[in-house]
Amino acid sequence: MxxxxxxxxxxxxxxxxxxxxxxxxxxxxxxxxxxxxxxxxxxxxxxxxxxxxxxxxxxxxxxxxxxxxxxxxxxxxxxxxxxxxxxxxxxxxxxxxxxxxxxxxxxxxxxxxxxxxxxxxxxxxxxxxxxxxxxxxxxxxxxxxxxxxxxxxxxxxxxxxxxxxxxxxxxxxxxxxxxxxxxxxxxxxxxxxxxxxxxxxxxxxxxxxxxxxxxxxxxxxxxxxxxxxxxxxxxxxxxxxxxxxxxxxxxxxxxxxxxxxxxxxxxxxxxxxxxxxxxxxxxxxxxxxxxxxxxxxxxxxxxxxxxxxxxxxxxxxxxxxxxxxxxxxxxxxxxxxxxxxxxxxxxxxxxxLTRTQRKLEVGIMSAPEIVFEIVSDGAGPQKVSYMEGKISYNGALYDELYFEARTISTMFAEPSFILHDVTIGVDFHWQRKQTQCFAGALKFIVEGGKVVAVNIIGVEDYLLSVISSEMKSTSDLNLLKAHAVISRSWVTSMIGRRKINRRSEGLKLEELNNVPSLVTHLESREENRDSGDMVKWFDHEDHKRFDVCADDHCQRYQGLTVAVGENVRKAIDATWGQVLTYDGKICDARFHKCCGGRTELFSTCWEDKDLPYLQSLPDTPGHEEGADPFCNTADAAVLSQVLNDYDLETKDFFSWKAEYSRAEISELISRRSGRMIGELKELNPLETGPSGRIKKLEVVGTAGSFVVGKELMVRKILSESHLKSSAFSIVWTKDDRLVLEGRGWGHGVGLCQIGAAVMASRGYGYDEILQHYYPGTSLERL
Ligand SMILES: [Zn+2]
Ligand SMILES: [Zn+2]
Ligand SMILES: [Zn+2]
Structure with a gap:
């Protein structure tokens, strides 16, 4: 029957x-x-x-x-x-x-x-x-x-x-x-x-x-x-x-x-x-x-x-x-x-159902041998290894290996491969190894005598992962949307920017072996090297064989290993393809934790050029002078959206103090700068940006003096790690102690994260937030 x-x-x-x-x-x-x-x-x-x-x-x-x-x-x-x-x-x-x-x-x-x-x-x-x-x-x-x-x-x-x-x-x-x-x-x-x-x-x-x-x-x-x-x-x-x-x-x-x-x-x-x-x-x-x-x-x-x-x-x-x-x-x-x-x-x-997204190549890991799994083929863990300038896989040698993604993602992609022993937190105290799962296609290439695993993934799927690990999913939707637009603008500008360095193809193998690792360190550029001054800034150095890396050098990316926040998903969905542009070009949308009341100019922190949409303006409603800045807040609900470890982190970012004895600061500066100054006599700000951030600082000691800049270098030599910002006034107390009275956290250029979180909590839309911090820009869908 x-x-x-x-x-x-x-x-x-x-x-x-x-x-x-x-x-x-x-x-x-x-x-x-x-x-x-x-x-x-x-x-x-x-x-x-x-x-x-x-x-x-x-x-x-x-x-x-x-x-x-x-x-x-x-x-x-x-x-x-x-x-x-x-x-x-x-x-x-x-x-x-x-x-x-x-x-x-x-x-x-x-x-x-x-x-x-x-x-x-x-x-x-x-x-x-x-x-x-x-x-x-x-x-x-x-x-x-x-x-x-x-x-x-x-x-x-x-x-x-x-x-x-x-x-x-x-x-x-x-x-x-x-x-x-x-x-x-x-x-x-x-x-x-x-x-x-x-x-x-x-x-x-x-x-x-x-x-x-x-x-x-x-x-x-x-x-x-x-x-x-x-x-x-x-x-x-x-x-x-x-x-x-x-x-x-x-x-x-x-x-x-x-x-x-x-x-x-x-x-x-x-x-x-x-x-x-x-x-x-x-x-x-x-x-x-x-x-x-x-x-x-x-x-x-x-x-x-x-x-x-x-x-x-x-x-x-x-x-x-x-x-x-x-x-x-x-x-x-x-x-x-x-x-x-x-x-x-x-x-x-x-x-x-039919929208598309640009493809991004993310360098995930680099090792002499990589163990991976393709989710759909059921073959379990497999291995590729470096051999004589090529990739050895299943008994044959390849210049490059490519495993196609299972599905084209127009919403958010599904798992397609697993990588074992990915090192995360390179050079950080919490560096460790993790098995990670990714959507999109997998490519193996050879670089620097190692095999490099590259994930080819849609920009939106990439953003879903990076924003989920960076921001609390309980954050205000408009704050997340603003962040999605900024991150998308950054990552889109990275696509194709890498120079496929023709010259390096002619390098001998031994020379290639000296290429340190996947993480290319921040490039430092120096002004007037012969003057004896120490005026440097750091900027992002492009990767050569992929668009961005998966570590903090670019943006930390762990594929589908991170839990996706529901609000993050909504924010990306709603802003799909949107980037910030000025004059038809994608903006360099920098951001920082807290401006301290006024945003800063690009030239105070990096090279001597200024961008029309990165202005120094009061972080107040309508940029009104003298009004109460958005980022001057102690609202725990708002702060916990921006500060990842809210309970652990310091909350004195709008105004703060650092204090040293003369002996302490003298030793610190010598050690952090590598210049013997003897005992510190004076600190003289030579150039200051409109937000009060010191651009060039003269350090005068009994055994030597020098000029230090720009913003980040000033912060580096005056603290064991980084001073919160270079916007500070210098006070010597009667008992010969140095007190730095500072404002803000970070370089102060572009979007102020805490200010943006406050704006979102007060009902501003993400477009208004972006317009506030990047005046004159437009939102455009790619
Ligand atoms: Zn990178
Ligand atoms: Zn029932
Ligand atoms: Zn601010």
Whole structure:
């Protein structure tokens, strides 16, 4: 007996012992129906008085809590029988008949325990059901989209080909399947010209394709897939692109799914998993609301209808006779407009599904030997090693090795490879080794007598990782958005900036071996080397064989090893592709912890050029002189967003003090500068930037004097690590102690992080924050 005939026997056995249900199934046969054409689809109206309890059901959470769950086994009618079905990972379901049917053989497939209605992790169970019962279409109503029991997980099923939209989509996909140039349908879906007004190809994942159905209801998406795995991948990606209403766990949608031969063939006996010619088909119908205004209208337009999957697929269930009689194209069109997603949301979903991102090459690690795993190939750990200027892998030598990414990411990518023993925190006290997981493609190259692992990843996926490790995910969304734009501007400007140093290709191997490591240290540039002064600044030195490295030299990047913050995800999604530009060029968007009341000029800290958007301005509302600066705050909620270890870090950043005895400071300066000065006599600021940051400082000692600059060098020689800033006044006390009274933290150029966090907390938008710190710039989408 086939699985489907087993079901039919189960239903008839059940009805023979349950008179009430049998009567309902009988009366369904005589239910009145009529047809109408709505939005280009011929739909069916079914007058079904027994459905009143479902259409008028109270599904608010208070009402749900107050009633006992009618799907739980203990509350089911005595007559109800069960056919068992086992889903994935031990999830069990009870297949039952629906005693108030809208279809012949109408089934409810109930999870054996009381857990919320949710599609997360359960799509493959649904696919298995469709695969098992090929005569049936399985469907799912989201918790606020027609599910009468949003608190108890269940699917439903009905015989194939009853719902008008299902039949229409099946016809269209059959046309596409026939037109496919390859037998397995793995090529991007070719939509024949004659049906291109009805359905449009959107994207694909492995062996699954996604289409947009253009009539009847907005937000209608069609999936076809050869395997349940690729179906699930594409489905969840689609879901990721739709908005989730406040307080809900998933977007609002209805879903129907079936499994069929691509060319109407007959299913062969036995196990057909992966049999060529069969595929899963599904329709996702995104919703804007559960009920239209007609439900609440007390006038002539009232309709007691709560659209679920059947209605959304063109089979309108109408419990009341007066509604059934008055329903016309206008009322149905109005209702569909209101319960489906808005045009704006539909556009947004389509954009998210198809948007692109620039590719970035990130140098992850460099070693004589690297152990890695490709997630999809199941081969487990493998090894590459350096040998005679090449990469040794699987017994052969290569100049370069490339492992393609599994999927193109238009939302946020999934894991594709693992690297073992990645050293993190190079040269820091917490340096250690870690196994890390990455999305995107993996490339091995040779540099400096070692193998280098390079991750080729989309800029947005990269940002998701770096911002998640840098910022608290509880941070204000506008602060995170501002940061996303700054980081994206920086990283975009790094792409392709690397000079592929032709000269180094001519170097001998021994010389290459002297290239220190993956982390190229900050390049120091010196002014007037012969003068005896020590005026230096440090800037980012470009990498030669990739765009950025994964360590603090560029931005710390640990791939998917970091926990992704939900707000970070939102911030990147909302600012996707946006960079800061000035005069059509990407800005050098520097930032620091706290300006101390006024931002600083570029030339105070780095080379002698100033940029029009990096001005020295009061960090106050409207840059008003004398007003209270944004960054002058002690608000713990705000500070903890910016200071990663808020509890451990010092909070005196707006104004601070450093104090030394004359002996202490004399020894410190000699040691930190490497110049013997004897006993310090005087510190004389020679040049100061507009924020008060000292640019050049004269150090006068009994045994020697010199001039030190710029901003960072001043901070270096006056502290064991770094002085908070070079904006300080110099006070000698009566007991011969040196007190530095300072303001701010960091170089003071560009965005002041603490000020920005305060601005966000006061309701400024990210565009306003960016305009405040980078005046005259524009936000542009690449
Ligand atoms: Zn229950
Ligand atoms: Zn770097
Ligand atoms: Zn500030």
């Amino acid at each position: 086939s699985e489907s005939s087993k079901i039919r026997k189960f239903v008839s056995d059940q009805l023979s012992v349950w008179p009430m249900a049998a009567a309902n199934f009988r009366s369904l046969k005589n239910a009145e129906t009529r047809k109408l054409t709505v939005g280009g689809l011929e739909v069916t109206l079914q007058h079904n008085p027994e459905r009143i309890r479902s259409s008028a059901a109270k599904v608010d959470s208070a009402s749900i809590k107050a009633r006992s769950c009618f799907l739980c086994e203990s509350n089911r009618p005595e007559e109800q029988r069960v056919l068992k079905f086992e889903g994935r990972k031990g999830r069990k379901y009870d297949i039952c008949i629906n005693p108030f049917p809208i279809f012949p053989n109408h089934l409810t497939i109930i999870r054996d325990r009381h857990v919320d209605q949710s599609i997360w992790h359960r799509l493959t169970d649904m696919a298995d059901l469709a695969h098992h019962y090929t005569d049936f279409t399985v469907f799912y109503n989201g918790p606020r989209c027609g599910a009468s029991a949003p608190d108890h997980m269940h699917f439903q099923a009905c015989p194939r080909g009853i719902m008008p939209l299902e039949t229409e989509v099946d016809r269209l996909i059959d046309r596409i399947a026939t037109a496919d140039s390859v037998p397995n349908g793995e090529e991007a879906g070719t939509v024949p010209e004659s049906i291109s007004k009805d359905i449009e190809y959107i994207t694909s994942v492995q062996e699954a394709q996604l289409f947009h159905y253009k009539h009847f209801t907005r937000g209608a998406f069609v999936l076809r897939a050869r395997t349940s795995k690729s179906l699930a991948k594409l489905f969840y990606r689609l879901l990721d692109c739709a908005p989730i209403p406040e307080g809900e766990k998933e977007p609002m949608f209805n879903l129907l799914m079936w499994y069929k031969s691509r060319k109407g063939g007959v299913r062969p006996a036995g196990n057909t998993h992966g049999i060529s010619g069969f595929e899963y088909r599904a329709i996702v119908l995104f919703r804007g609301s559960h009920r239209s205004h007609h439900y609440f209208d007390e006038g002539p337009d009232h309709l007691t209808m709560s659209p679920g999957c059947a209605d959304m697929a063109g089979l309108f269930i109408v419990p009341k006779k007066e509604d059934y009689d008055k329903l016309d194209v206008r009322l149905l069109t109005e209702m569909m407009q209101e319960v489906s997603v808005s045009e704006e949301v539909e556009k947004e979903i389509l954009w998210r």
